[in-house]
Amino acid sequence: MDAVAEVARVAGDVAMTYFGKNPETRIKSDGSPVSVADINAERAAREWIERRFPDDGILGEELPVARPDAMRRWIVDPIDGTYTFLQSVPLWGTLVAVAEGETVIAGAAYFPALDEIIFAARGKGCWWNGSRARVSAVERLAEARLVTSDARFLRDAARRERWMRLQNGARAMRTWGDCYGYLLVATGRADIMVDDVMSDWDGAALLPISEGP
Numbered sequence: 001m002d003a004v005a006e007v008a009r010v011a012g013d014v015a016m017t018y019f020g021k022n023p024e025t026r027i028k029s030d031g032s033p034v035s036v037a038d039i040n041a042e043r044a045a046r047e048w049i050e051r052r053f054p055d056d057g058i059l060g061e062e063l064p065v066a067r068p069d070a071m072r073r074w075i076v077d078p079i080d081g082t083y084t085f086l087q088s089v090p091l092w093g094t095l096v097a098v099a100e101g102e103t104v105i106a107g108a109a110y111f112p113a114l115d116e117i118i119f120a121a122r123g124k125g126c127w128w129n130g131s132r133a134r135v136s137a138v139e140r141l142a143e144a145r146l147v148t149s150d151a152r153f154l155r156d157a158a159r160r161e162r163w164m165r166l167q168n169g170a171r172a173m174r175t176w177g178d179c180y181g182y183l184l185v186a187t188g189r190a191d192i193m194v195d196d197v198m199s200d201w202d203g204a205a206l207l208p209i210s211e212g213p
Helices: 002-016 036-052 082-086 157-169 178-186 206-211
Strands: 025-027 033-035 057-060 072-080 093-100 103-111 116-121 125-128 145-148 172-174 192-194
Touching (some): 002 036, 002 103, 002 116, 033 036, 033 082, 036 057, 036 072, 036 093, 072 082, 072 178, 093 178, 093 206, 103 178, 116 206, 125 178, 125 206, 145 178, 157 192, 178 192, 178 206
Parallel strands (some): 057 072, 145 172
Antiparallel strands (some): 025 033, 072 093, 093 103, 116 125
16 A cells, blocks of 8 residues: 555656646647646656566556556556646646556555645555545435536436436535545545546546545
8 A cells, every 4th residue: 555655656746846837738639638747757657666566567548558467557647637737726636556457456646736645455444644534424415515527528418417416416516526526525525526437547546545434
């Protein structure tokens, strides 16, 4: 668990050196932005992993997969919330997970601009800035604080109708999304996080964090 948190810090600290400085950016084939900060942060994470766990596989958002057949894999999203990062909004994070086979065994989310880190491992709980993370005690939707990345993903009528029932039933809704929304839920500052379909690097680290508190 310490290793996954350390990798997140290494990559996140590299990304932080570019924060608020308008780093060189291009648009990928899927229409999303990638900056030199994303690439160099992921490269730093990979170098750390390669030195200590040379036989492990690495799957990252920005660089080619390494040793895809390895039993143990590291999954890295150097900047989750690149749009947010490029607008100098501090709610972005660095996500790192470790998986054995198809099971994610540990994950970390580091928020350098907020000086917050949360990490978890199966069977060892979830830890936020050195203390045990606690979800809220809310049990009723009418009392719940709902967060989402972007409600525009609700394209079809059926999903939109279900979303509106959820939103209208909740106490409050805010678009504090990407990995920051999951941090809020895991630490009791929000109760429900709703997201669209995610890639492995978007969600892997959040699985043990969501299960761990």
